Structures are given as structure tokens and as C-alpha cells.
Amino acid sequence: MLNVFTLVNGRLFQEEITSAAALAHALPVWVDLEAPTPEEIGWISGRFGLAIPDNIVDDDLEESARFYEEDNGELHIRSDFLIHDDATPRNVRVAFVLRDKVLYSVHAEDLPVFRLLRLRARRTPALIEDAKDVLLKLYDADAEYSADSLEGIYDELEKVSTQVLQAEVNDQTAAEVLAAIARQEDLNGRIRRNVMDTRRAVSFMMRSRLLAAEQFEEARQILRDIDSLDSHTAFLFEKINFLMDATVGFININQNKIIKLFSVASVALLPPTLIASIYGMNFKVMPELDWGLGYPFAIGLMVVSVATPFWYFRRKGWL
Incomplete structure (x- = not known):
């Protein structure tokens, strides 16, 4: 799917492109390619002269190839964005290319952060002024999305704490608790990886000296928001470990009761x-x-x- 976004009266206007002719006269500030077909990649190459390699969103790229700037001024960034809408949270790789005041993004599936930015940009005038603003706002929304995900983990762990600390823990309850803890630990680890990757990307943009003064200050604020999330993820890791140890302790107690019964019976x-x-x-x-x-x-x-x-x-x- 190929979508182009143009600025109309200070708001982002989205248009889905279904042919090369529809793309010929577009003057976008943002070009978004979701699971692009070879035909759509060819349209981008013919219209903007941008060659998009087939492995642009591969996960096996070297770390040095994730953030770099070409001699012609192209800025290349590979970032991971979090999805936890369903039972299988995951990080999805997105490739960004900033060239000639146009941001190009390539990813395999639709992302909540992208939907959130599109909604805000349509409702809030003057939120975005150029392609660099689009990229910064995406990372800002990503930090906020990670914070919302952490709040969800807090809520789920409160339910687990009630099961573990305020009720009798049998083997079935313990199995359910351990499964819930494992899911939240996996999500917390993915959030931590996501904010780490976002921090690296924003820091690279600040070092590239392409940001204006206001954009540079906004990037610093994003980094401060990300730093505040680190303490929360660390606390959640400690809470998860405590609940895990408590649950395993109750399992051991239940097993000891059975062993004690057999021991008493054998002695008697x-x-x-x-x-x-x-x-x-x-x-x-x-x-x-x-x-x-x-x-x-x-x-x-x-x-x-x-x-x-x-x-x-x-x-x-x-x-």
C-alpha cells in the first residue's frame, strides 16, 4: 500500500496512490509504503529517483547500517516500533529515508504509532511543518505509546498480585499466574528494547545537525521522556521477579505438603x-x-x- 501525505492548511492530507499517474503530480512531505509491491517501488523510483532495495527492512542488518548519512545528504534510519494490540507483542522494523525535504517510510505492516500520528495531524493544525517534523512526531508518539504499554503492564501485574498475595494459590492458579507473568515480562522487555532504539535514532538526528532550533529542543524533550521510562521498566522487572519468586515459593509449599503427607504415612x-x-x-x-x-x-x-x-x-x- 502506498500513501502520500501533503500539507494542506497546516494539516496532513492523506491520499492512497493506486497508479503512477496519481503519483506524478503529488508534492508530498511524507511517503509511506506499507508492504510495498515491486510495482509501487518502481513508481517511487520513477517519480522521485529513490532506489529502495529489497532488504531495506531486513532484521539482519549490521548495527552500523541502521543510522547513516549519504554523501548526497540522504538520511537513513532503521527503527523498531512496538505492536502489542494482540496476544503476540512484537517489534516491527521501519526504514526511513529523508531526502529532498521528503520523508519515505517502509514497513511490513500498519503500526499504531503511525495511525496515532495521522489522527493527530488531521485534527491539530500546524502540528507538522516539514518532513523532519513528521519523523520527530513519530518518535514522540512512539515514546507515548511505550508509556501507555507500561501502564497496561502495571494494571495486569496488579491483577496477578491479587491472585498471588490475597488468595490461596493452587497448582492451576500458579500455572495461570506464571503464564501471565511471562507475557508481561516479554512485553516489558520489548518496550525496553523499543525505547532504547528510539533513543539511538533521536540522538543520531541531533548529531546530524539537520534539525532547527525548535526541532532540536523537541528532540531533547523526547530523550527526557524516554529516560523517564527507563526507571519504570526497571521497576517492572523487579516486580515481575518478585511475583515469579512468590509464585514458585507457593508451588514449593504445595509440593512440600504432599511430600510431608507421604513422609508421615510412611513413618506411621x-x-x-x-x-x-x-x-x-x-x-x-x-x-x-x-x-x-x-x-x-x-x-x-x-x-x-x-x-x-x-x-x-x-x-x-x-x-
């Missing part, structure tokens, strides 16, 4: 087993033959030998 059954073994020997004078109460006495003695350990363990508080 040793005396009657000994008595039964003695009475089962082939003595020359057998009590059950010479004494009519031999069998009842043996059974009673076995019952007493079983009850005595249980009484002693309960008195000690071991049961």
Missing part, C-alpha cells in the same frame, strides 16, 4: 508392618493357636502403633 506404617512381620513368622508356639485373643490383640496393637505417630506429629504441629 512402619510399626504395624513390624508387628505384622513378627506375627507372620512360623513360631513353634503361635499366639493365635495357644491364645484365643491372639489375632484381636495383634490387630489392636497395629492400630495403636499407627495412631500413636499421628497423635505425636499433631501435638508437635507437624500436621
